[in-house]
Amino acid sequence: xxxxxxxxxxxxxFTLHATPDQSLSLSELKGRPVILAFYPADWSPVCSDQMVLxxxxxxxxxxxxxxxxxxxxxxxxxxAAFARESHLHFPLLADFEPKxxxxxxxxxxxxxxxxxxxxxxxxDDKGIIAWSYLSPIAENPGADGILEALENLESxxxxxx
Amino acid sequence: xxxLKVPVxxxxxxxxxxxxxxxxxxxxxxECPFCxxxxxxxxxxxxxFHTHVRFVFRNFPLLxxxxxxxxxxxxxxxxxxxxxxxxxxxxIFENQNKLSQPLLLExxxxxxxxxxxxxxxxxxxxxxxxxxxxxxxxVKSGVNGTPTFFINDERFNGSPYxxxxxxxxxxxxxxxxxx
Numbered sequence: 001x002x003x004x005x006x007x008x009x010x011x012x013x014f015t016l017h018a019t020p021d022q023s024l025s026l027s028e029l030k031g032r033p034v035i036l037a038f039y040p041a042d043w044s045p046v047c048s049d050q051m052v053l054x055x056x057x058x059x060x061x062x063x064x065x066x067x068x069x070x071x072x073x074x075x076x077x078x079x080a081a082f083a084r085e086s087h088l089h090f091p092l093l094a095d096f097e098p099k100x101x102x103x104x105x106x107x108x109x110x111x112x113x114x115x116x117x118x119x120x121x122x123x124d125d126k127g128i129i130a131w132s133y134l135s136p137i138a139e140n141p142g143a144d145g146i147l148e149a150l151e152n153l154e155s156x157x158x159x160x161x
Numbered sequence: 162x163x164x165l166k167v168p169v170x171x172x173x174x175x176x177x178x179x180x181x182x183x184x185x186x187x188x189x190x191x192e193c194p195f196c197x198x199x200x201x202x203x204x205x206x207x208x209x210f211h212t213h214v215r216f217v218f219r220n221f222p223l224l225x226x227x228x229x230x231x232x233x234x235x236x237x238x239x240x241x242x243x244x245x246x247x248x249x250x251x252x253i254f255e256n257q258n259k260l261s262q263p264l265l266l267e268x269x270x271x272x273x274x275x276x277x278x279x280x281x282x283x284x285x286x287x288x289x290x291x292x293x294x295x296x297x298x299x300v301k302s303g304v305n306g307t308p309t310f311f312i313n314d315e316r317f318n319g320s321p322y323x324x325x326x327x328x329x330x331x332x333x334x335x336x337x338x339x340x
Contacts, residue, residue: 049306055225057300087225139318142305144163 004107004119004134011036011123012105016093017076024069024091027127033066033153034123035146038108038116040137042074042082042092050118050140055088057143064150071095071102072116110137122149163303165314174218174246177211183331185214186311188221188299191233191253192260193307199321200254206328213332218250220295221307229260231286236265238288239279245272 005011011034015025026034039050051070054061061068070092074082079092095102095116103109108119118135131149135141169175169184187203189196207216220237222230233253240249252268253260262283269279282288299309303316310317312327319327 052223052226053305056223056296060297060300089225140305142163142303143300144166144303147301 004117004132005121005129007129007131009129011121011127011129012102013127014102014105016071016095016102018091018093019080020076024093026123029067030125030127032125033064033130033150034121035061035066035068035150036071036106036119036121036123037068038071038103038106038119038121040110040113040115040118041072042078051082051088051092052086053140054143055086055090057147058089060143060147061150064154066122066150069093073099073103073114108134113137120146122146122153124153162318163316165311165316166302167298169215169217174241174250175215176207176217176247177215178213179215181211181213181215182335183210183214183328184217184311184313185328186217186219188219188295188302188304188307188309190220190222190227190230190307191237192227192230192257193223194257195306195321196308197254197257199308200251202321202324204251206325209325210328210332213335214328219299220292221299221304221309222292222296223307229262231289231292232262232265232283233260234292235283235286235288236269236279238291239282240269240272240274243272243274245274248272 013027015023018024068090073095075096076094100109103116108117110117118137120133122131124130133145220234222234237249240246266276
């Protein structure tokens with residue numbers, strides 16, 4: 001069974017649809033930290049679902065110049081509707097076809113349920129994984145781990161100056 | 162297990178004995194229906210265990226999807242300046258399905274709060290910084306949804322319906338230690 005990738009690994013590049021007519025590649029974002037939030041599905045029934053929560057925290061992520069990308073196996077049309085409904089201000093990427101292709105590269109595809117696991121990655125500005133975390137699929141992992149990882153990246157930069 | 166990163170202080174809204182040995186913190190959003198379901202549970206816990214448990218409420222509004230959450234939090238913070246935070250807190254949840262600025266002014270009048278001042282507070286978002294600090298403290302503590310509860314600094318991961326029994330067990334352990 002594939003395992004979540006560890007810190008120190010080069011983050012595999014990928015290109016996925018962010019909207020019905022736009023794609024986004026991870027390599028386009030080199031030069032700034034990137035947060036990848038893999039999650040099972042849009043339209044979770046709770047108002048404070050993981051993507052909605054991160055939407056509220058976006059200004060904090062931006063303080064670290066980090067870009068947040070949500071990834072699930074939903075199509076770009078489903079993402080568009082969910083993002084509109086939830087007023088999301090960050091891209092949701094469609095790991096739709098081949099299904100879970102990127103999630104599999106990152107060791108976070110749930111074979112039995114056919115969805116992405118709930119997993120987080122913080123990738124540094126050089127494209128190296130700085131932190132990763134696999135949450136139980138039914139548990140929202142929150143953002144404290146992400147913020148700590150971003151803070152550690154920032155501190156490491158200051159030390160090396 | 163995520164732990165509360167912001168200690169409870171005199172800046173917080175506290176019910177029950179301020180020196181109680183058990184601290185029970187809720188991060189909530191006034192427009193969240195799950196918080197509405199949880200508020201009578203928290204209220205009952207405080208009524209039963211108020212000598213052993215201090216209950217603290219902190220703001221965690223989801224501003225993008227709940228357009229009245231911020232103004233409700235502002236109204237509650239304003240009520241606090243007139244020492245009726247908890248009255249406003251419960252009134253807001255009881256009237257959650259009708260939340261609006263006129264409703265909040267009505268609730269303020271019920272509590273004899275100056276409605277012109279309350280109106281200005283809501284419009285100017287006077288307490289925005291305090292509300293945002295509550296929110297960020299919650300994020301750093303591992304708040305992952307609303308409501309999120311902490312019992313003695315540890316995040317409670319069970320259902321709100323299990324809270325009363327969990328607190329009861331904590332109180333009984335405390336009592337047992339006295340013997």
